[in-house]
Amino acid sequence: MTERVASTRLALFGGVYANLPALEAVLADIASRGAEPGWCLGDLGGFGPDPEECVNLLRARAVPTVQGNYDHSIGHRLADCACGYTDPDDQRFAQLSYDFTDARVSEASRAWLRALPAEVRFEFAGRRVLLCHGSPRRQNEFLWESAASEPFLEWLCREHDADLLVCSHTGLHWHRALSSGRHVVNAGATGRPAHDGRPGAWYAELTVREGALEVSFRHVTYDTERLAARMDAQGLPPEFSETVRTGWWTTCFGSLPVRERIAAADARLAAAPQSR
Amino acid sequence: MPHPSARQSSRSALTRRIGPGLTNRLATDEGFSPEAALGSPGADTSPVPNQPLLHLEQLWIQVAGTLCNLSCTHCFVSAGPNEGRHAMLSREDVAARVAEAVAMGVREIYLTGGEPFLNPSIEGIVEDTLELAPVTLLTNGTLFTPHRTRWLAATTRSSRYSLELRVSLDGTDAASHDAFRGAGSWRRTLDGLRALEAAGLLPIVTLTRPAHVDASELAARAHAALAAEGVPAARLKLLPMFTLGRETRRPGHAPPPPSLAALPAEAFDPNRLQCGTCRAVTSRGVFVCPLLVDEPGGRMGDTLAESARAFPLAHGACSTCWATGMTCAND
Numbered sequence: 001m002t003e004r005v006a007s008t009r010l011a012l013f014g015g016v017y018a019n020l021p022a023l024e025a026v027l028a029d030i031a032s033r034g035a036e037p038g039w040c041l042g043d044l045g046g047f048g049p050d051p052e053e054c055v056n057l058l059r060a061r062a063v064p065t066v067q068g069n070y071d072h073s074i075g076h077r078l079a080d081c082a083c084g085y086t087d088p089d090d091q092r093f094a095q096l097s098y099d100f101t102d103a104r105v106s107e108a109s110r111a112w113l114r115a116l117p118a119e120v121r122f123e124f125a126g127r128r129v130l131l132c133h134g135s136p137r138r139q140n141e142f143l144w145e146s147a148a149s150e151p152f153l154e155w156l157c158r159e160h161d162a163d164l165l166v167c168s169h170t171g172l173h174w175h176r177a178l179s180s181g182r183h184v185v186n187a188g189a190t191g192r193p194a195h196d197g198r199p200g201a202w203y204a205e206l207t208v209r210e211g212a213l214e215v216s217f218r219h220v221t222y223d224t225e226r227l228a229a230r231m232d233a234q235g236l237p238p239e240f241s242e243t244v245r246t247g248w249w250t251t252c253f254g255s256l257p258v259r260e261r262i263a264a265a266d267a268r269l270a271a272a273p274q275s276r
Numbered sequence: 277m278p279h280p281s282a283r284q285s286s287r288s289a290l291t292r293r294i295g296p297g298l299t300n301r302l303a304t305d306e307g308f309s310p311e312a313a314l315g316s317p318g319a320d321t322s323p324v325p326n327q328p329l330l331h332l333e334q335l336w337i338q339v340a341g342t343l344c345n346l347s348c349t350h351c352f353v354s355a356g357p358n359e360g361r362h363a364m365l366s367r368e369d370v371a372a373r374v375a376e377a378v379a380m381g382v383r384e385i386y387l388t389g390g391e392p393f394l395n396p397s398i399e400g401i402v403e404d405t406l407e408l409a410p411v412t413l414l415t416n417g418t419l420f421t422p423h424r425t426r427w428l429a430a431t432t433r434s435s436r437y438s439l440e441l442r443v444s445l446d447g448t449d450a451a452s453h454d455a456f457r458g459a460g461s462w463r464r465t466l467d468g469l470r471a472l473e474a475a476g477l478l479p480i481v482t483l484t485r486p487a488h489v490d491a492s493e494l495a496a497r498a499h500a501a502l503a504a505e506g507v508p509a510a511r512l513k514l515l516p517m518f519t520l521g522r523e524t525r526r527p528g529h530a531p532p533p534p535s536l537a538a539l540p541a542e543a544f545d546p547n548r549l550q551c552g553t554c555r556a557v558t559s560r561g562v563f564v565c566p567l568l569v570d571e572p573g574g575r576m577g578d579t580l581a582e583s584a585r586a587f588p589l590a591h592g593a594c595s596t597c598w599a600t601g602m603t604c605a606n607d
């Protein structure tokens with residue numbers, strides 16, 4: 001029996017990446033919007049300095065959480081995050097973050113991460129909702145907006161009995177309303193900015209108004225300078241704190257498709273023509 | 277900068293649903309050695325694994341047929357200026373194939389040849405296809421006119437789907453590259469890459485890795501060579517050398533690897549090979565993958581629907597795929 005969610009507003013966020021101030025800010029925003037407690041789409045570790053604190057906060061607030069590949073790896077003490085990077089530099093940075101997180105997560109948190117479900121299903125406004133981390137078929141699959149055709153997304157939803165599919169994993173948020181009436185939403189990331197020059201966190205908000213589904217993305221700010229300074233002090237790579245400060249990715253985007261890559265490059269050029 | 281863990285593009289982490297106890301590091305970091313991966317070869321009478329089509333993710337369309345302005349010594353489809361075994365496809369042919377694939381839920385389309393820019397309708401083909409799905413265009417990079425570069429830049433920016441460009445190299449300097457591709461090819465391809473760079477385009481550079489060359493060392497050399505040539509942002513994809521097509525007639529080529537008959541049935545993983553998710557189309561029909569369009573047994577039918585069945589991995593090239601975990605796709 002699928003659970004029915006009665007509220008008219010849902011908040012979904014993913015990619016916490018051990019960024020506690022971002023998580024606190026997002027949870028506060030969700031509360032202010034009346035969408036508590038929100039749903040987390042996984043990847044609590046990596047990148048930032050506070051994986052254990054992020055796990056504890058989600059547990060304390062009883063936020064239902066889907067397991068990300070990071071959570072699976074840390075939970076099972078695997079050798080790496082299985083993020084799926086193929087670029088050697090990406091792999092090196094990913095391993096640095098992974099080892100940093102791995103050294104800071106308690107046994108109790110590992111057990112909790114291990115036990116997280118790979119998917120969550122419920123009914124919302126008459127729609128069958130499926131929450132997952134990467135894709136319904138693979139925890140570490142990248143669903144990029146420009147690299148997944150609509151026929152493919154339709155197929156994915158059909159195969160997995162979903163009218164509304166919500167994922168994360170890539171760090172970039174997007175929404176596609178399919179011609180069948182189904183929806184695919186990538187909730188983006190809270191722990192890392194969206195490679196758009198805007199420091200802060202992103203999450204997805206789903207609202208039902210007179211039966212119609214509205215999808216929007218909320219940008220939430222926090223003290224990024226303070227976090228960046230802490231990351232530097234803890235010995236995390238300066239490339240990571242630069243991302244927190246500037247809102248631009250510096251690592252781990254080898255698999256970013258060209259459409260998103262060029263949009264970022266163009267925006268960056270427009271924002272600071274002298275820096276190129 | 278050194279690339280300590282560069283490797284053949286590996287799909288390992290991408291193609292497996294992660295399950296408890298599955299280690300995330302798979303054995304694809306090693307140099308290419310089918311023998312080592314397969315155990316002792318020889319038992320060729322045992323049946324080969326059958327690869328099911330799990331879902332059509334990548335459709336390869338040979339838009340230029342086997343026509344190419346170069347005739348590389350190792351070309352696995354033996355393309356060249358006078359090669360007409362597979363004919364060029366019209367804009368309508370391509371649209372019909374794309375429609376078939378769309379009905380099957382295809383994820384992305386790869387346009388190849390030969391050299392796709394020899395097809396006079398290439399711009400229309402790309403624009404039509406981009407309306408429906410992401411497109412990757414595989415080119416030798418020698419035919420970028422200023423008009424074409426402007427068109428590529430405009431199309432890339434105005435489309436909601438990605439238009440990826442893949443430019444092939446076969447060495448990290450003029451001497452090694454031109455040995456495969458002909459005198460002057462390196463210079464022309466690098467001019468092409470610089471033109472793309474100037475237009476703000478970000479191609480994927482693919483590089484053939486001969487069996488004996490270390491992947492990380494090759495990647496480091498390629499990054500350095502490209503940076504020195506003014507193409508600093510290059511994304512790199514390494515591909516193994518296949519003993520197929522013209523390569524089998526090149527003096528000194530590696531012997532074809534043994535078939536997958538020696539692979540124990542329980543070691544076979546249907547998620548490892550690209551032919552679990554791809555098909556290739558030429559003027560001569562639908563083939564299992566872009567590699568076997570000239571090989572006996574590679575043809576699977578006239579339509580994509582007919583080709584949606586399991587394929588026996590009997591070809592020596594299948595061993596190269598298996599051992600390297602390679603995909604012709606972008607990741």
Ligand code: SF4
Pocket residue numbers: 549550551564565566567568587589591593594595597598
């Ligand atoms: S050559 Fe490779 S991709 Fe083609 S059928 Fe054999 S294993 Fe599959």
